[in-house]
Amino acid sequence: MSEFIQYTLQGLAAGGFYALSALGLAVIFGVLGVVNFSHGACYMLGAVIAAVLLAELSLGFWVALVVVPVIMFGFGVLMERLLVQWLLALDPLYNFLLTFGLTLILVEAVKLRYGVSGLPYEIPAGLGGQVTVGSVNLSVYAIFACVFSVVLCLAVGLLMTRTRIGMIVRAATEDPGRTRALGINVGRWVTPVFGFGIALAGLAGVLAAPTRAITAEMGSNFIIILFAVVVIGGLGSILGAVVAGFLVGLVEAYGVAYAPAYAQIVIFVLMAAVILVRPSGLFGREEVA
Amino acid sequence: MRSRNTTAVSAIAIAATASLALSACGGAGGPQAAAAGGLSDDKVVIGLLNDQSGVYKDLSGPNSKVAIQMAIDDYKAKYADKAVAKDIEIVTADHQNKADIANSKAQEMYDRQKADIILDVPNSAAALAVATQAKNKKKLYINIGAGTTALTGASCNKYTFHWAYNTAVLARGTAGTITQEGGKSWNIVYPDYAFGQDMNKSFSAEVTKNGGTVGQSIASPFPSDNFATFITKAGEGNPKVIGSMHAGGDLINFVKQFNQSSLKGKVQLAVGLMFITDIHSLGVDQFAGTQFTDAWYWNFDAENKKWADRFTEKTNTRPSFAHAANYSAAMNYLEAVQEAGTDNADTIVGKLEGKKINDVFLRNGEIRKADHAVTHDVYLAKVKSSAPEEWDYEDIEKTIPAAEAYGEANPACTMG
Structure with a gap:
């Protein structure tokens, strides 16, 4: 039984992290209708910038947690202004291909500058060690990452549903024409929302830095899992991303415990099953599908 | 929709044309045997085929070219006017860790770039693909970066050698x-x-x-x-x-x-x-x-350190064992060419087989005739708790003698 609890806790810890990582993807799709394939690369950039801040400027984890999202927000704004906005009116496939191409450029650029074997990063002081209760234990950092992620997801959820800004953004996505007719400048909100989504990807990267290999390719595999998360949760749904994040974390942990070789396949079996029963995902709106 | 269809059709047409052109290129040329004595094409061409951009880039990659160039410089300095190979060229290619790319690049190197030997080739699947090419083209191939025992087992052949380590x-x-x-x-x-x-x-x-x-x-x-x-x-x-x-x-x-x-x-x-x-x-x-x-550590002894310092001067990084092994393989190949007076692959194989070598990489080394494994002392290392200087990370706890590390020749190898 204690083993089951152990795996459940590890699954939840991973799930919180998946939820935060997928959140930006969900926000950008929800508001702009853009399937941002470069989300994995932006996650990677977040981790790489954190490692560079530490190595070159001795700025630690806590500073990176604030500075990196700001930098990535700027990067997202540039990306939207220079590239993404020109393709918004066209078939979503165009932006998908654009962001896919951007991913290749970002990954190769980081490889050129920082090589392929990765950058070092350590657990921040005070978050090392484990918490042990009976025979069950969890690393302090995993608990921190999970709680931090959940709090942030809740904050974003509240921002979108309980504030004026959130209301405008949601209205703009539901019906841009009528929102415009009410005297709201819809276009003004598109850029910051895109930047915000990219900033979230960067933040997830910082959170990953102490526990994962920081390499140019770190996002390439991860983006696949994130797509599974947002598809299961329902494209564009923030609540969906959070619930599906935990679901995927748990399924993966149980997979490892009881059928290790199939741990990752299980996630995609889950995804296929959800799509078959509910094509728009667990919390997706029907018209999205 | 019309314009999209047109685009798709023309894209397919271009792809088809390109692949036809490629296959035509692949068929052109063929192995040119060196005349008895002397060099084929009047020069020695060393092909370096490895991962220049992916996960194995740092441990071997472009810096292996530097190591091979060091071997060429040392060879020229050693023999000066008496050198058989006066014109030595290095050609490189990136196999991107894909066996099919390694296969076609190896073919291109042997046929069109006139490579006399291919070196390195990390990634086991890629390594085995190149071994087949070496066998078919009757050209030399010294693998360094890959770990699979099949290179000196079921897939061994007369022209393939395995220099550094295996699983x-x-x-x-x-x-x-x-x-x-x-x-x-x-x-x-x-x-x-x-x-x-x-x-x-x-x-x-x-x-x-x-x-x-x-x-x-x-x-x-x-x-x-x-x-x-x-x-x-x-x-x-x-x-x-x-x-x-x-x-x-x-x-x-x-x-x-x-x-x-x-x-x-x-x-x-x-x-x-x-x-x-x-x-x-x-x-x-x-x-x-x-x-x-x-398989090798740069700070193991004075000889290794001296070589590593030369390498660091050129690359700003310390060598991995793969870099040192590329140097050793290139150097011993050139020595064999010098001794034989030709770059004819069959003659060189004869010179290499059974050769006992002690150099900066190989200690108590021997090119085993039976399966072409290059046996040598390896080391059990323990990672230090802190680095006295950058890259000084290992304590060598024990030297494992060549015979113990490599055991008997692989019985699966028939030199087919």
């Missing part, structure tokens, strides 16, 4: 030594692809042979970032040693997450294959105490 050597060095020293109970986690499965088999066999037991062998998906639950599972049954057979980014993920688990300090971590570049990227403290088998 069986790693298993004998690491699993054998740790088990003998008291680490009797093991759990192994391995990535679920050819290399990982091979390593798992070799390590399990070696642990058992030395009186130990392997409780669980757990396959992990490849690649993977989240190993927390795998580590928990590997800790079940309280083993003394957990063996990680991962490489590159997976290895770094595994070790980072192992260090954050409750097993750190209670269970010994043994790593199947590790390069100095891995330690450098993760930081020496993260790997502290980890034992592994190294």
Whole structure:
């Protein structure tokens, strides 16, 4: 039984992290209708910038947690202004291909500058060690990452549903024409929302830095899992991303415990099953599908 | 829709034309045997085929070209006017860790770029593809970067040599030594692809042979970032040693997450294959105490250090064993050309087979005639707890003599 609890806790810890990582993807799709394939690369950039801040400027984890999202927000704004906005009116496939191409450029650029074997990063002081209760234990950092992620997801959820800004953004996505007719400048909100989504990807990267290999390719595999998360949760749904994040974390942990070789396949079996029963995902709106 | 269809059709047409053109190129040319004595095309061409952009770039990659150039410089300095090979050229290609690309690049090197020898080729699948090309084209091939024992086993051939290490050597060095020293109970986690499965088999066999037991062998998906639950599972049954057979980014993920688990300090971590570049990227403290088998270490003795200093002057980084092995292979090839007075592949094979070598990379080295494994002393290394200087990460705990590390010649090899 204690083993089951152990795996459940590890699954939840991973799930919180998946939820935060997928959140930006969900926000950008929800508001702009853009399937941002470069989300994995932006996650990677977040981790790489954190490692560079530490190595070159001795700025630690806590500073990176604030500075990196700001930098990535700027990067997202540039990306939207220079590239993404020109393709918004066209078939979503165009932006998908654009962001896919951007991913290749970002990954190769980081490889050129920082090589392929990765950058070092350590657990921040005070978050090392484990918490042990009976025979069950969890690393302090995993608990921190999970709680931090959940709090942030809740904050974003509240921002979108309980504030004026959130209301405008949601209205703009539901019906841009009528929102415009009410005297709201819809276009003004598109850029910051895109930047915000990219900033979230960067933040997830910082959170990953102490526990994962920081390499140019770190996002390439991860983006696949994130797509599974947002598809299961329902494209564009923030609540969906959070619930599906935990679901995927748990399924993966149980997979490892009881059928290790199939741990990752299980996630995609889950995804296929959800799509078959509910094509728009667990919390997706029907018209999205 | 009309315009899209037109685009698609023309794209298909272009692709088809391109592939036709490529296959035509592949068929052109053919091996040109050197005239008896003398050099083919009046020069020696060394082909370096490896990963120039992916996960194995840092441990070998472009810096291996620097190592080979050092060998060429040393050869020219040594023989000056008497050198048989006055014009020596290096051609390089990136196989991107794909066997099909390695296959076509090797073909291009041998046929069109007139390569007399191909060096390096990390990644087992790519390595085996090139071995087949070497056999068909009757041209030399010295593998350095790949680990598979098939190169000197079922897939061995007259023109293929395996210079630096193989998975069986790693298993004998690491699993054998740790088990003998008291680490009797093991759990192994391995990535679920050819290399990982091979390593798992070799390590399990070696642990058992030395009186130990392997409780669980757990396959992990490849690649993977989240190993927390795998580590928990590997800790079940309280083993003394957990063996990680991962490489590159997976290895770094595994070790980072192992260090954050409750097993750190209670269970010994043994790593199947590790390069100095891995330690450098993760930081020496993260790997502290980890034992592994190294084929060569730059700071082992004065001779290695001297060579490493020359290498560092040109590259600003310390050499991995693959860099030193590329130098050694190129140097010994050129020495054989010098001795034979020709670059004819069959003649060179005759010169290399059975040759005993002591150089900066090979200690008590011998090019074994039976299976073309280049046997030499290897080392059981332990990662230091802190680095006295950058790149000084390893304590060499034990030299494993060539005979012990390489065992008997592989009976699966028939030199077909």
